[in-house]
Amino acid sequence: MQVFPFIVVAWIIGVGLYGIATSRNLIHQIVCLIVVQSSTYVLLLGVGYVTGAVAPYFYDVPVHTPAVDPVVQALALTDVVVEAAVTALLLAIAIQAHKRFGTLDPHELAEFKG
Amino acid sequence: MDHLFALSVAVPLLVAAALVGVKPLLSGRRRMLDTVAVLTAASVAVMLLVIMVQTDGGDRVYWFAGFRPFRGVVIGIDFEAGPLSAGLAALAAVLVTASMVFSWRYFERVATYYHALMLTFLAGMTGFCLTGDIFDLFVWFELMGVSAYALTAYRPEERGPIQGALTFAITNSVGAYVSLSGIALIYGRTGALNMAQIGAYIGRHPPDRLVVVAFLLILAGLLVKSAIVPFHFWLADAHAVAPTPLCVLFSGAMVELGLYGIARVYWSMFGTALGHRAEISHVFLTLGVLTAVVGALFCFRERHIKRLLAFSTISHAGMFLSGIGLLTPLGLAGAAVYVAGHAMVKGALFLCTGIVLHRLGSVNETWLHGRARHLRITGVVFTLAGLGLADLPPFGTFLGKGWIEDTGSAHGMPWLMPVFVLCTILAGGAVLRVAGGVFYGLGDPPSEDERMARAANEETSETDADKRRTPLTMIIPPTVLVALAVAIGLTPLGPAADAAAVRFADQAAYNATVLRGAHVAHPVAPFAAEAAGITVSDVVTGLVSAAGALLLAYLALYWRRLPVLRRGYEPGTGLTTLAEGFQSGVVNDYVTWMVFGLACLGGVLALIIR
């Protein structure tokens, strides 16, 4: 099944978008945003995979052993940090929303807009 | 001298870190903090202007850590600067400097963090403009985004900023992650992240579905950032609540950076590979014109001045996208000059609004009617900037728009001119209506009632300082910006802008510059180059737009005396009834629109290219 991982990618992003579009709770919505981003991890790591290759670490294997792509792994690492940062900030805003207005529902937050 | 490339990003970042690091020492030394931050931003502006001038004769490339490409394979990250990219970054730096001067001693309670975030925002914008690597583009896009989200939510005690920041952050993040999917997709095919290398690889093969899908997905984040209909909803919500100095950056630079990203992605990566130039141009033009019209209609209807200006930005973004989307060098050059002129006048308008907010504590046009008469200088600057927004020659705006219309007519789209003139009249008329009503008390005063009192309190003041006077640091930046807008219109920019645009649009030259270190002084234009000069028709359209805007503003102010209009009618209502429900303020709806818009665009692109 050579295409299976990519079907998973499309599934994850679809589910995440569904969650963001329908959620009535900000925390849930933010988690759905993480789900959308997770699809990019799977895709990044998926495109760089080489069947039968080792991880790109040569501490205990000879230097020219076939290895999977190290670049996508580095990109995924960057991606994870970005996600952590964005999530932290969004959660902080959500905490303030709940504390000030007693609601986490995006519909109710929008009602009082000028 | 090439080290300027690295310094233009590293310096603001280092200063931001240093400011936060020594925060306890800075408390009570506000003047020092402001000085350091303003000087940093100004020095970045100077560096970028130097780069812009230096690259006038040919683009330059900087390889980080010195990893040059070997046989067409890139293993490092590069900065690639031409006059357009460096110029846009310089524009952003100038606006940051102006905003920081404006906010001198502003934001008492969050001082150090505010300065640090403005500087990281600047670094993000600079990196975004100069990078030649598609993943690096995403990283700077996110840095820009995170700084902007945080600054938008700086007043978390109110519902508006919370809601605005959330919709802003969620819609833009979804866009960014969709873009990242596109980047991963194209990487899976080409095994490259450098834009030139990707372009060279996919240009060798006929376009296939992966290339089409990757193109649209990468565009997604940029379309959201540049507020193109139907991805634009977040912009008005975020603008209305963000601190005014930040609005200057959002409207003047951030939205335009999204458009720059679209141009960069098209011309350096996908242009050759996709082919079908005419069809793709039509897709861009459709989006652009739709955005211009929707933005202009909403703009005229609005009474909240910051939201009004935000909708005018959306309308202008549509016109810029049309300029880029014509896919001709002159259109690109026109968009570039238009962006510069617009940034200056829009920046001045926002800063003047900030002064009004500082002095009178409101940004509601109806409530403010006639109440700002004593702000004479502010009124003059605001009115001048409003005329600039209505494309009055010699403001830089008329030139840029003129070129876009010229190249449109030359390529079989003469209807572009009347549509643009109409949009300009609507948006310019709305701004001039504000100017006349608020600063000069023209027109009939509104009735005082309960609704009015509520409207006045839509926005609380941002400043803690003495409200009885306008400090010089607040009035100088908008004045300088308006002067710069005139300077742009009077400088004979034509040949330089045209040459820069031709080089930007020559993908082969870009590839050679990056991958083989070639110095391309004479690129090949995709069309016979059209001369960019000031033509009679440019001046006439500019004058017509400005006159139309003045007339419309006059009519809107005195509508009660017009026999045809019934009493009780507010000018502008009804224009947008169909679409008003969509601007719901609920992020769920916005994301739904994004998904729907992307699906439609995807369908269209798939039909075109398959």
Added chain:
Amino acid sequence: MFFAGAAGLVAFYLWGLLGLPGFGNYPGPYGPAILRVAVAQTQATGVVSAVNFEYRGFDTVGEEFILFTAAAGTAIVLRMLRGEGERSPVDEARDRDAPPTSNAVRTIALLFTGPVVVVGWWLASHAQTNPSGGFQGGVVLATAFILIYLAGAFLTFSKLSPTDVTDAVEAAGAGGFAAVGLAALFTGLPYLYNYLPLGQIPGAVSSSGTIALISFFVGLEVAAAFLLIVSELLEQTLLIRHGGR
């Protein structure tokens, strides 16, 4: 409308995804090119770290500052607002005793704190060797402080991580990274050029020049940023109350 859009978008996306070379057939050339030269050029056996801190080090600068910005942004959003003050939590349900932190949790958390610190440092200092590095190490280090909180000692926790100090450490981490890169310019080398001696033994702790140094700074930055974010969130929920003071 969402379902129509989502169905269309996912179908379109899948259509493109299926144009990829099959899973496990990564074509290159970026990865293979790096694999060919990385160990010899940098003396680092952890090639992912070499990519992160050297070949694509500039990305990582941006990424560090995203974290830095998020921490500063959290501080702005969660600052004490007008009309708010710090107040210790009041027991609002006097008839029920809050369950005390069980001795098991307390003991385990405190027992783990020491080893966690050691593991964190070890991870942050072995980026060049194995799948560790500043990010991983930093996160683990931040966990140590959270364990102290778990052990029921919030006041100790906030005493151990005063905001000003954490801020300074964070800034030192982020700024240190940017400055390491900048130092190369003074000798005319490009930004982030690896100018330190690379060492002789691939994978040794002393190998790989600036990669190890940058990883150290990243560790500082990540640990401090996470600590800052977590303590801001905790403070907001535990201490800051409306109308207090």
